Amino acid sequence: MLLKNGHVFPVEGEDFFGDIRISKNVIADVGKDLEALPKEEIIDCTGLNIYPGMVEAHCHLGMEESSIRMEGNDVNEMSDPLTPQVRGIDGCYILDESVKNAREAGITCVAAGPGSANVVGGTFVCYKTNGKCIDDAIVQENIAMKAAFGENPKRVYQDSKIKTRMNIAALLRNLLFKTKEYMEKKENGKDVPFNMQFEAMIPVLKKEMPLKCHAHRSDDILTAIRIGKEFDLDLTLDHVTDGAIIVDKIKESGYPCIVGPAFTHKSKYELKAKSFKTPKVMKE
Incomplete structure (x- = not known):
């Protein structure tokens, strides 16, 4: 045409x-x-x-279906705080009407994946919002590994495995340490039992895949940066609601940011600094 x-x-x-x-x-x-x-x-x-098609850099489109509850909700695998082995593509229903609505609004490409209930949630998939089969719509199957800091993992696992932000950071560090040890043994030709979690994290340690870090509050953003530097990772800082408060530290880190969503009310304490001004401050 x-x-x-x-x-x-x-x-x-x-x-x-x-x-x-x-x-x-x-x-x-x-x-x-x-x-x-x-x-x-x-x-x-x-x-x-x-206009060019809009790109949604962080969402769960197709993973939480319209007009349905538990049966169509595949956003968070809340059986364990560490689930790097799960993949967003396996929970994405591209025929849901929410995908159609996004496409008709001009959103032609999305990065969709696990939510922020877990410290490590699994991989995001990048796909085009057109078609009947997610496998045919893929731009890149495993584009990033989701990690989350702050209130969400604390709330979900408050009665079992997580009481503080300290343990969120410790669980992530431990997974990274164990993956590094597993990877080095394999590279040195040692016989190690297959571990699906460590296998999923190897691309993160090799900087073949960024760690996609859910962080709203300034202290959580700084913890993500701290761990990223400690393990020499590529990562993105997602949401960065308090980003304008510590913009100098974020700029110094060199890590890119994904701001938002902003078009909602302040549903929890971590969002008290949410503002449409933040993207402008971060961009400048």
């Missing part, structure tokens, strides 16, 4: 009034006064804005 006479906002460069050609499901040409090819559908976009 050929989109004609639209106000085009490219990913890079200045916006302009012009045309976009789509061929075999990809953008084949962008410019002004493009001539239609034989059998090409022409869509007049006069008066309309044409």
